[in-house]
Amino acid sequence: MAAQVNLDVPTCLVKELGISHDDYPGGYKSDEINNGIFLTWKDLWVTVPEKAMAGVEGRRPILAGVTGYAEPGEVLAIMGPSGCGKSTLLDALAGRLDSSTRQRGDILINGRKQALAFGTSAYVTQDDTLMTTLTVREVVHYSALLQLPDSMSVPDKRKRAEQTIKEMGLQDAVDTRIGGWSVKGLSSGQKRRVSICLEILTRPELLFLDEPTSGLDSAASYHVMSRIIKLARQDKRTVVVSIHQPSGEVFELFHNLCLLSSGKMVYFGSASAANEFFASNGFRCPSMRNPSDHYLRTINKDFDVEIEQGFHSLITATEAIDFLAKLYTSSGANHQVQQRLQQIVGLKNREPLEIMKEKHAGLATQCLVLTRRSFVNMYRDLGYYWLRLAIYIAVCVCVGTIFHNIGYSYSSIQARGSMLMFVAAFLTFMAIGGFPSFVEEMKIFSRERLNGHYGVAPFVVGNTLSSIPYLLLISVVPGIIAYYLVGLQKSFDHFAYFALLLFACMMLVESLMMIVASIVPDFLMGIITGAGLQGMMMLCGGLFRLPNDLPVPFWRYPMYYIAFHKYANEGFYKNEFEGLKFEEGVGCGGMSRSIGGDEILRSVWQVEMGYSKWIDVSILFGMVAFYRIMFFAIIKGVEKIKPMIRRYICKFNRAVHIE
Known part of the structure; x- marks a missing residue:
């Protein structure tokens, strides 16, 4: 013994x-x-x-x-x-x-x-999945606002956060950013203590x-x-x-x-x-x-x-x-x-343990806190939107100089269509550039959700609201450059619609990439998957092959109506061509001939004219809402799907290694 x-x-x-x-x-x-x-x-x-x-x-x-x-x-x-x-x-x-x-x-x-x-109870994983752009104080304070109940005042929550930081000996690093690929920050040991801080806030x-x-x-x-x-x-x-x-x-x-x-x-x-x-x-x-x-x-x-x-x-x-x-x-x-x-x-x-010791912050509080945290992260992360903004501006300068003062001649019809097609295809395609940053945010969400900090709904709402100002910025600023250098319709109403439609397309692609991120968490595979999906939509969206020329099975029905490029393309074309007259040339009697924009939309671009351009933009925003709801549903159901995939893989792999 x-x-x-x-x-x-x-x-x-x-x-x-x-x-x-x-x-x-x-x-x-x-x-x-x-x-x-x-x-x-x-x-x-x-x-x-x-x-x-x-x-x-x-x-x-x-x-x-x-x-x-x-x-x-x-x-x-x-x-x-x-x-x-x-x-x-x-x-x-x-x-x-x-x-x-x-x-x-x-x-x-x-x-x-x-x-x-x-x-x-609390669980600290071995991976320090933290928001690299925030300081230690910000990370712990935001977490306290998310986890601690609304019955606690905000000053009390901040006091709890400061006390927890001191308990883990991080008071000398409170204003240091966590750090990542672009900014050097905390050491590995300090990051581990920050991870522990987040889980002991609820005591x-x-x-x-x-x-x-x-x-x-x-x-x-x-x-x-x-x-x-x-x-x-x-x-x-x-x-x-x-x-x-x-x-x-x-x-x-x-x-x-x-x-x-x-x-x-x-x-x-x-x-x-x-x-x-x-x-x-x-x-x-x-x-x-x-x-x-x-x-x-x-x-x-x-x-x-x-x-x-x-x-x-x-x-x-x-x-x-x-x-x-x-x-x-x-x-x-x-x-x-x-x-x-x-x-x-x-x-x-003894008396049973009081298992419902504390409640979360309310749904509204969590939505506001996550919106603010995500907004700050997007502002500080150069790869999220700022790099894309710079690329968009450079691309739109190129577009504006190539199609400069396009005019209203007959040859400008094809040039206008090509320019609008490029905007509908390439600028929206480049929205996948922020996918790696979103994958990192998804990793943080997965850890915090698994640990019970908040649910799926606050994350979806917070990410949506925080991205709107940046998407508006990268739609309006490059849009102004391209729109007025090319010389499209000069009224402000037409430009406002142009920018709104571009914003809807940007938001829709980000929503699509959110779905991809929920299924394919690896950023390289996710970019490939997202690019493939958009490429397929471009092919059948009326850009490279006119609608009437698409093979009827699958490509015309249903892919043509599923692809968002159809509605983006139609919206841009209707906004630009409706009400315009183009000089076709001089007829046999010496009189100049012109062709109306409505006729071009019907005969040249084969645009469906049974509804207005506002229906097109409304459909795009409806698709945004559908994709966000789909993302919500996938996240809720992914915990049931992943074990099924693992069981399927196990049938072909006898060697099971569990740490």
């Missing part, structure tokens, strides 16, 4: 964390805790689909009957080699497994089966962190983990961390250790007692070696090298894993875990 080990933090760490030894007991008895969350799991199995022999789909276990617990005021570290199931265990405890997995076993909160709502009693030290050096890892330890101690928070290979200093901070390999429990108990467990079973940690390195080297079967057991025998890593897993099930450490589980289950006699 394992000996009892003192769990006190080393003196050098106690001083830095501001914790006295008297305030650092080795554990809690059930009658000593009046608040906090006790999380337990017993005989937990998680399986995923796998193609078995003869094409029959089977199930592969990722977790095989693991048992453990996490207590208030303590940090539980889940460790193991790559593919051992530590992230799967974390996701199972947090309720984030997708529908392709199957879970069996009991996960209890204070001895009860109950769900944890927003504000009671959650249960905190999950997936690889919080991933990609950090030992110094940054220590500072991040020391802040997490302090959070756990100050407010009796229950903290569960999955971590790959911590340094010796970081390992000393952990209270309990859950060691996994190939989905099996190799050890669970006091982190400081793990050394004795390994040593007593023949795997003594050499002096001057990091204990966590020694454990992972012993139970890593990827290379399956021979490991020294005791002084004379050698066994493979696979044998060592099976050996340690069997010994653990019959060890005193496992017996202590079972006893502690029974004590915690006795807590179910």
Whole structure:
């Protein structure tokens, strides 16, 4: 049976964390805790689909009957080699497994089966997906306005944000931008602490962190983990961390250790007692070696090298894993875990946990905050609209000089049509240039939505409202240059319609690219997909092939009426040609002949004249609304579609790798 080990933090760490030894007991008895969350799991199995022999789909276990617990005021570290199931265990405890997995076993909160709502638990992913154009203060303040309820005043929300920034030691970097490809900003460790800030604004009693030290050096890892330890101690928070290979200093901070390999429990108990467990079973940690390195080297079967057991025998890593897993099930450490589980289950006699601790901000508040945040991001991100504006101006100068003062001769009919066709096709096509920036915003939305900060509707509304001023700008300014250099109809009403129609086309293409981004999150594949869709619409939109010449099946019906270029083209043509007269030449009697714009629309461009140009622009705005609603619906349903795709892929791939 394992000996009892003192769990006190080393003196050098106690001083830095501001914790006295008297305030650092080795554990809690059930009658000593009046608040906090006790999380337990017993005989937990998680399986995923796998193609078995003869094409029959089977199930592969990722977790095989693991048992453990996490207590208030303590940090539980889940460790193991790559593919051992530590992230799967974390996701199972947090309720984030997708529908392709199957879970069996009991996960209890204070001895009860109950769900944890927003504000009671939080999950910090290993990817620091943050808005790179904002400062630390702005990122945390906007998040506080989104997450904290409307019952809190704005000054109180800002006070909470400032307090959280100080808790994570970021007060010296509050006015520093997060930083990205265009601007150097925070270090990796600071970004990780900002990510933690966003999830602890609601003061959650249960905190999950997936690889919080991933990609950090030992110094940054220590500072991040020391802040997490302090959070756990100050407010009796229950903290569960999955971590790959911590340094010796970081390992000393952990209270309990859950060691996994190939989905099996190799050890669970006091982190400081793990050394004795390994040593007593023949795997003594050499002096001057990091204990966590020694454990992972012993139970890593990827290379399956021979490991020294005791002084004379050698066994493979696979044998060592099976050996340690069997010994653990019959060890005193496992017996202590079972006893502690029974004590915690006795807590179910207490009052149930108040799971609805806090509510979100209201829908109107979230829409306004997201609109403002997105507007600021678009203003500071050069690639979102400003680069496109510069390109549009350059292109429109080229168009204006090539078609300068086009006149009203018969030859100007074709020139007018070509110029308007270029505007309807190329300028709207260039709207895909902002796709990479929108994909980054989608990644932030995905993380914040998964963590319960807000829903799909506020994001769609916020993105739509914030983009309107910029789309108007890149429609009007280049439009003025092209319109008046070419010498189109000179009345302001005609130019206003021209700019409005161009704005509708820009907004429609952005809406289309939003749909693409929701399905194809990779920006390179998304640009290719969006370009392909627009190219197909151009071909059948009446630009390169007149409507009556299109093949009737598919291209004329229904693609011609689905393509927005049809309505853009018709709107531009009607706005320009209606009411004009073009000199066709001198007839046999010496009289000049002219042809009316309406006749050109019918006979030359084959435009449908049964409705006005305002119907065309109305149809385009209707398509904008339809695409935005479609984007909303896809986002709502994508969580059900993706697991189906994964299951389909699994039929052709037997090797399933889950971290």
